[in-house]
Amino acid sequence: MLKIRDKKSQSEIIGLIIIIVLVLVAGVVFLGIYLRGDSGVLREDAEMKNFLTTSSKYTSSCYRTEETKFKTLGELIGDCYSLRLCSDGKSSCQVLQDTYGTMLKTLKESNSFGLVNYYKLGFYFSQNISDLTQRTPISGLKDIEEGVRGKNCGVQKTASNSISMGSEGDVIVELAICKDE
Amino acid sequence: MDKRKKGRKAQFKIQEMSFMLLFIILFFVLVFLFFIVIMTSGLKQDFVEGEREQAQMLISRVADTPELNCQNTMSCIDADKLIALKSNKNYENFWHVEGLVIEKFYPFSNRTVECNPGNYPNCNTFTIKKPSNNTLADASFVSLCRKESYNGYGYDKCEIAKVRVYSLVEVEE
Numbered sequence: 001m002l003k004i005r006d007k008k009s010q011s012e013i014i015g016l017i018i019i020i021v022l023v024l025v026a027g028v029v030f031l032g033i034y035l036r037g038d039s040g041v042l043r044e045d046a047e048m049k050n051f052l053t054t055s056s057k058y059t060s061s062c063y064r065t066e067e068t069k070f071k072t073l074g075e076l077i078g079d080c081y082s083l084r085l086c087s088d089g090k091s092s093c094q095v096l097q098d099t100y101g102t103m104l105k106t107l108k109e110s111n112s113f114g115l116v117n118y119y120k121l122g123f124y125f126s127q128n129i130s131d132l133t134q135r136t137p138i139s140g141l142k143d144i145e146e147g148v149r150g151k152n153c154g155v156q157k158t159a160s161n162s163i164s165m166g167s168e169g170d171v172i173v174e175l176a177i178c179k180d181e
Numbered sequence: 182m183d184k185r186k187k188g189r190k191a192q193f194k195i196q197e198m199s200f201m202l203l204f205i206i207l208f209f210v211l212v213f214l215f216f217i218v219i220m221t222s223g224l225k226q227d228f229v230e231g232e233r234e235q236a237q238m239l240i241s242r243v244a245d246t247p248e249l250n251c252q253n254t255m256s257c258i259d260a261d262k263l264i265a266l267k268s269n270k271n272y273e274n275f276w277h278v279e280g281l282v283i284e285k286f287y288p289f290s291n292r293t294v295e296c297n298p299g300n301y302p303n304c305n306t307f308t309i310k311k312p313s314n315n316t317l318a319d320a321s322f323v324s325l326c327r328k329e330s331y332n333g334y335g336y337d338k339c340e341i342a343k344v345r346v347y348s349l350v351e352v353e354e
Contacts, residue, residue: 019205030216046234047321051341054256054322058287059339068334103341106289112320112343 048113048159048175055103056161056173062086062095073099074163077123077171081138093140101144108146117154118147118178127169129162135172153178236319240344243276244323251326251337258283258342260327263307264296273310280312280347285325287341302327312347320345 056074063070065087071079076099079092086095100121108116121144124135137143160174244250244258248266251259263283266272284293285305296304312318325342328335 023208027212046230046237050237050256051322054324054341057254057257057324057326057339058341059337063331068332069336070331070338072339103287106287110286110289112286 052161120145240321316347
């Protein structure tokens with residue numbers, strides 16, 4: 001009689017354990033799906049992306065006599081990657097850096113994206129645009145950043161624009177900002 | 182006596198089972214609520230982002246009309262066309278918006294100088310349609326290009342401008 005009772009209670013305990021295991025598995029699967037959906041990647045800001053696209057069409061002060069044209073910032077990125085000079089002897093990278101520097105200062109002062117505490121513009125090269133983990137910073141082009149990126153960034157936003165370099169790969173221009181909530 | 186005991190035991194078992202079922206249901210309801218809270222917190226952000234994207238699309242639609250667009254380039258406004266359009270009052274209501282202003286953003290100037298055929302291109306604002314009261318502006322960046330020449334060669338000089346499209350504010354009753 002005691003044996004039957006023991007067996008019954010044992011099967012009840014096993015039932016309870018099965019339920020707990022099932023619930024735990026369901027929880028882990030749900031968390032896995034939820035975290036993989038975001039995976040810490042920030043959503044691209046449409047307005048910032050629009051700014052980056054527009055800025056790449058900006059006519060710079062870099063003139064190239066053999067092409068009889070002033071280069072756009074997008075074209076200058078390619079020239080900088082190939083270490084080409086402007087007709088006045090200035091480095092393409094320097095003109096690019098100076099122009100983006102003043103442009104971003106204007107952007108910050110105009111509060112176009114709200115009260116920006118910190119911004120950073122980076123230039124990267126990637127042979128495979130679909131795999132951004134393989135990107136490398138472009139030598140000769142420093143990141144343009146201003147402000148202090150504190151522990152608490154507030155609202156963080158990013159956007160990137162890719163410029164094709166033909167068969168060689170792509171240059172990715174990435175802008176990240178921290179602003180007050 | 183034995184029958185009565187058995188009956189009580191069965192009642193107790195049923196009670197135990199119903200409590201267990203109740204707790205399991207409660208647990209799943211809590212999990213479901215937790216899931217809903219997480220999902221809706223993202224929904225609000227999606228809505229704001231969606232509204233902004235819609236505003237950007239409206240501006241792109243205005244900028245990409247042949248009357249303003251420069252040589253089939255997306256998000257690019259021809260400043261030479263703008264100055265011609267500005268003096269033609271027929272175009273005020275062409276885009277069905279409550280106001281349309283294009284301001285040069287970079288290179289930046291503190292002083293607002295309204296463009297007219299006399300001062301163009303040394304100006305920074307093109308007011309195609311003056312916004313009325315009770316309007317709200319959506320703004321987006323576009324390229325503002327014009328023809329220039331250097332050493333006898335013509336080229337497109339593109340700057341950065343902000344297009345402000347005004348729409349009526351909906352007043353909630």
